[in-house]
Amino acid sequence: MKTPTRSPTHADIDMSRLATMGVEVEEIAAPSAAGQMEVTIPALVELSEDRGRPVSHYLAAIPLGDDVKVAGTGPVLKVCAGSCQQWGALDMLEHVVERWQKHPSFQLLPVACLDRCDQAPACELHGDHGQLVLAPATKASLDEALDSLTS
Numbered sequence: 001m002k003t004p005t006r007s008p009t010h011a012d013i014d015m016s017r018l019a020t021m022g023v024e025v026e027e028i029a030a031p032s033a034a035g036q037m038e039v040t041i042p043a044l045v046e047l048s049e050d051r052g053r054p055v056s057h058y059l060a061a062i063p064l065g066d067d068v069k070v071a072g073t074g075p076v077l078k079v080c081a082g083s084c085q086q087w088g089a090l091d092m093l094e095h096v097v098e099r100w101q102k103h104p105s106f107q108l109l110p111v112a113c114l115d116r117c118d119q120a121p122a123c124e125l126h127g128d129h130g131q132l133v134l135a136p137a138t139k140a141s142l143d144e145a146l147d148s149l150t151s
């Protein structure tokens with residue numbers, strides 16, 4: 001796997017800890033009308049507050065399993081929560097959750113890899129317009145993309 005030439009800026013979450021958090025997420029998931037297991041962002045925020053852990057850690061646990069999706073509608077924002085963690089992906093996820101709480105106009109999809117590892121942290125916004133790649137993503141570029149495509 002290619003990585004950025006920049007040195008990592010963050011530590012990634014221990015895999016066994018992520019797996020445990022994935023189980024906690026499964027426990028609060030519920031089936032959608034279409035039968036897909038879903039977890040809402042408010043439920044994830046509540047879980048993270050109860051357990052005293054960042055909500056981004058729970059989101060990073062989601063791509064480890066196949067079953068649970070984050071509930072939402074609208075354009076899909078894919079955020080790499082794999083090795084991109086070492087280049088700030090968890091900060092991106094925290095920012096995206098804050099943003100979603102103010103404007104729930106998109107669907108968050110944490111993924112294990114976007115095949116843009118050398119441009120970490122990587123995000124993609126998919127909507128009717130097509131696809132916008134944000135790599136390396138910044139909070140400002142994410143806001144700008146969401147502003148232009150979801151308002």
Ligand code: FES
Pocket residue numbers: 080081082083084112113114115116117118120122
């Ligand atoms: S680890 Fe591959 S794009 Fe993030």
